[in-house]
Amino acid sequence: MAKKRPEGIKAYNEPAGGWGALKAVAETLARQQVVAQGTATLLKANQPEGFDCPGCAWPDPKHTSSFEFCENGAKAITWESTAKRVSPDFFANHTVSELWTWTDHELENAGRLTHPMIYDAASDRYQPIEWDDAFALIGKQLNALESPHQAEFYTSGRASNESAFLYQAFVRAFGTNNFPDCSNMCHEATSVGLPESIGVGKGTVTLEDFDHCDAIFSFGHNPGTNHPRMMTTLHEASRRGTPIVVFNPFKERALEKFAAPQDPIEMATFSSTEIASAYHQVRTGGDLAAIKGMMKLIFERDAQDIANGGPGVLDLAFIDEHTVGIDDLRRDVEKTSWEEILHFSGLSRAAIESAVDVYLNAKKVILCYGMGLTQHANGTHNVQQATNLLMLRGNLGREGAGICPVRGHSNVQGDRTVGITEIPNAALLDGMERAFGFRPIGDKGHNAIEAIEAIAEGRSKALICLGGNLAVAMSDPTVTFAGMRKLDLAVHISTKLNRSHLLTGKTCIVLPCLGRTDLDTQASGPQSVTVEDSMSMVHASRGFLNPPSPFLKSEPAILAGIAQATVGARYGIDWLGLIENYDRIREKIELVFPDFKDFNKRVRVRGGFRLDVPASYREWRTASGKANFLVACGLDEDPRLKDPETLVLATMRSHDQYNTTVYGLDDRYRGVFGRRDVIFISGADLDARGLKEGDRIDVHAITETGPARSVRGYTAVRYDLPQGSVGGYYPEMNAIVALNHYDHKSGTPAYKGVPVKIVRSEAA
Structure with a gap:
């Protein structure tokens, strides 16, 4: 007889997307009391003459279909267009x-x-x-x-x-x-890390590059929930046989199997498509070790191929012409032991070997990543090592290859492009003086x-606050x-x-x-x-x-x-006149910003225009004038994780939320319904602590200074996770993230690398 699971916890075996997504959209429309209006609104989402979805920043295809929205996009749209x-x-x-x-x-x-x-x-x-x-x-x-x-x-x-x-x-x-x-x-780890590596703080690929790639590597993101329109791209790639190799502690349903709501055959037959060709459940925070392990093998195979009379497996033409620093990287990788790599990554050597096989067999590789790489104390290093991996085979600046940071809100990248930065560079200051007749201060804010x-x-x-929910989004409430x-x-x-x-x-x-x-x-x-x-x-x-x-x-x-009302005519700026016409x-x-040349003309062209990304055509605006191989010494993100009793907690979004906005209390793909007071933990970690699924547990942050931080009375949910990794919902888990626990290169809070101990709840 199967053990009874905690209330609201049950297996969900259906694919992501499909009829489940359409049902959720219908329920959302009804809840927000906008059924007739909401349907018309959704049909204008992400259309050339419509509005941009306020959800994720995944790009629109050149040829839009009749509907270009996803389940969570529909939730975001109806949440905004509610009748309440x-x-x-x-x-x-x-x-x-x-x-x-x-x-x-x-x-x-x-x-x-x-x-x-x-x-x-x-x-x-x-x-x-x-x-x-x-x-x-x-x-x-x-x-x-x-x-x-x-x-x-x-x-x-x-x-x-x-x-x-x-x-x-x-x-x-x-x-x-x-x-x-x-x-x-x-x-921010992207905005800081990529300019040091390749001279631009943005991804180098276009949506069309996915049509030409030979392999896709996915690190630390859950597209089915956080950017579901990406699933159409991954679905198409999988259907044509492109390997999709995933590194993620959590087995996210959309990366396992997905039914495209726009595919009439899958919808009619209740079938689905397998997305990941390989799914490597790296330990939380173990991505750096996994990437170094891949590079270590690539260097070994390069040497072996040369010893056997071959040309080697590195793209030496690209490396010699376009990069600097490979010798320092090679030395760092070679001195990193396999014992360390396997321990910190939580993967077997065979798993890393299989990933390298896919990588070396592909001529054109795209590497996608999300906050599973960036929200760590070594987030900037994670981004730079992922870039190193691509550079070894010249997978930057050519069709079908490149790096693809998958961002959240629909204009988080644009805000930075048009000047939202605490570190203004000379070009920005020059431009402001040119446009407004005054030169702002250049001090870091x-x-x-x-x-x-x-x-x-x-x-x-x-x-x-221009939008957002800052207090709830920040660590250490x-x-x-x-x-x-x-x-x-x-x-x-x-x-x-x-x-x-x-x-x-x-x-x-x-x-x-x-x-x-x-x-x-x-x-x-x-x-x-x-x-x-x-x-x-x-x-x-x-x-x-x-x-x-x-x-x-x-x-x-x-x-x-x-x-x-604040600065008035101090610099002769006609603030009210500017808003009479946004042109x-x-x-x-x-x-x-000269990259916006002919802005009003170009933005009126169907589909808009692409800003200049020099690394896309192998122009490297770095101090060296080249793409830089950069070294990240060591593999240990946090010395507190050396204690075998210490677990590492990652905060995550449920399928019923977007950032701090919680649409409802279901996390369908993880089998959680009507609640959020849960901690996901492996069976091995439960057993090691004398706990079982359904027990009430307390989560204590491991702190060196400052007050104790805990969340209490949560319910343990047995989940398929690597031993040592646990998960809980954001923003509730922010209570155990200290304000000083962040990547000191970029300032990104380490929401996905929190050292914790879990014990039976005192209130149990």
């Missing part, structure tokens, strides 16, 4: 103290914000405020700071190019470079970690929440209510903005905005729905209002 409203009456009926007791899901599920609101401490409620009064108050308080550097300006990846550019122009005119943004928390540290220590006293409650000024530009809005300091203002699906009308008429996808394609996005309230403003209009903003973008 959060009006002044809502706040009159609910105090902030009461709302604090609501779950994150309940807060956002309340609906779209309809009016600008300001917190009133006496009544513990948000109350309406006029737009002009809000702008004036914000400007007054920002100008009252002792220094502009006492303010932090956060950006979510959902902001358009126009919003982000206007934002950075305002903040630099105000006088600081404090730009914490969501990229700091996800792919704060990234996300540094911003929270400054807020917690009282050095920063004001925070403006104890420190983060307490710091934000001390702020003199907090301003949140948002479509929906979230927990960050409830961390009220002296003055807290929530400004409701239009979403991607909403019609944006300014003085010159309806406007479009632009976004950049993961493969550097820039295209227009046009909302069409009537806004949920006549009191909403667009993000650019809100930012222009704040800028006018004017794009003209300024073109002046600052």
Whole structure:
């Protein structure tokens, strides 16, 4: 007789996608009360004359089908276009103290914000405020700071190019470079690591390259949940026989088998396609060891082939002409022992041998990766070693080959391209002077970690958030929440209510903005905005729905209002004139960034245009003028992991959420329904601790300094994981991630490499 599993835990054996995805879309439409409108909205998603999905940044194909949305994209779209409203009456009926007791899901599920609101401490409620009064108050308080550097300006990846550019122009005119943004928390290791390696902080491939590659290597990402439209690309590659080699501690269902909702045969026959040709369950944090193991074997096989009279397996022509540093890399790899590689990777030598066989048999290889590589204390090294692996065989800068960081929000890459960075380079400063007549300061500002540290220590006293849910997204909520409650000024530009809005300091203002699906009308008429996808394609996005309230403003209009009230005519910038027609903003973008030449003309071409990525054609804008083989000494991400009793926890998203937004309580592909209070752990690790599935457990972070961090009373779920690796949901698990636990090269929090101990719950 099978053992009874914990409540809400049951096997899910269906493929990803397919009828399960269509059913979930229908249920989402019904829950958000937008069945008729929602269906019409979805059909305009990711279409040339429609709007860009506010979800992931996977690119649109050149020839779109009748529907270019996925299950989680549909959730994001209907979540935004919901019929539910959060009006002044809502706040009159609910105090902030009461709302604090609501779950994150309940807060956002309340609906779209309809009016600008300001917190009133006496009544513990948000109350309406006029737009002009809000702008004036914000400007007054920002100008009252002792220094502009006492303010932090956060950006979510959902902001358009126009919003982000206007934002950075305002903040630099105000006088600081404090730009914490969501990229700091996800792919900053890419933005820092790739420029050192190949001279550009972006991927080098296009969507069409996937049609020509001979093999795809996938490290540390779950496309079925976090960027599901990628599954169409992987599905097509698998069907034509392209090997797809996966390295991931978790066996993600979409990378095992997938049924394409657009494939009539699979839908009619309830069949599916196997995606991964090989699935290597590397230990959490063991990717660096696995990659070094592959390179070690490649060097060994190269030497062996040469000894046997062959030419070797390295692309010497590429290496000699285009790279430097291979001798240092070879020495580092050769001195790394197989004992260390197998221990830290958790893989057998046979598994690594099989991956190398695929790699060497392929002439053109694409390597994709997600936050499973970047959100580690050695995240930058992980990215650079993955790049080294490609360079050994010349798999950069040619058709069907290259590196493909798979980013999250639909414009997180674009925001950085148009100036959201705390480290402005000379080209940006020159461009700002050219476009606006003033030269911003060049000092380094704060990234996300540094911003929270400054807020917690009282050095920063004001925070403006362009979208997002910063407090919940950040690590160490104890420190983060307490710091934000001390702020003199907090301003949140948002479509929906979230927990960050409830961390009220002296003055807290929530400004409701239009979403991607909403019609944006300014003085010159309806406007479009632009976004950049993961493969550097820039295209227009046009909302069409009537806004949920006549009191909403667009993000650019809100930012222009704040800028006018704060810096005014200090540099002769016509802030309000810029938003009358967004073409004017794009003209300024073109002046600052020459890659956007003829911006307004090119973005009106169906499908948009691709920005210049020099590494795509083997031009290396590095200090050496070459692509650099870089060394990452050692394999041990964290010395605390040497204790055999210590486990490494990775935070993850469920299939019913996107970043901090929780749409519901199901994680269908992992067999979790109606709950999130679970810890995934292998049977071997349960047995070693005298535990069994269903036991209530406490998770304690292994800390060297600072307060103890724990989550208590979670339910153990037996899961197919490598021994030593455990998983729990983000953002709940942020409670055990110390603020100082991050990659010190990039500032990326190590959300996927948290040393922990697990014991039976004291409350059990």
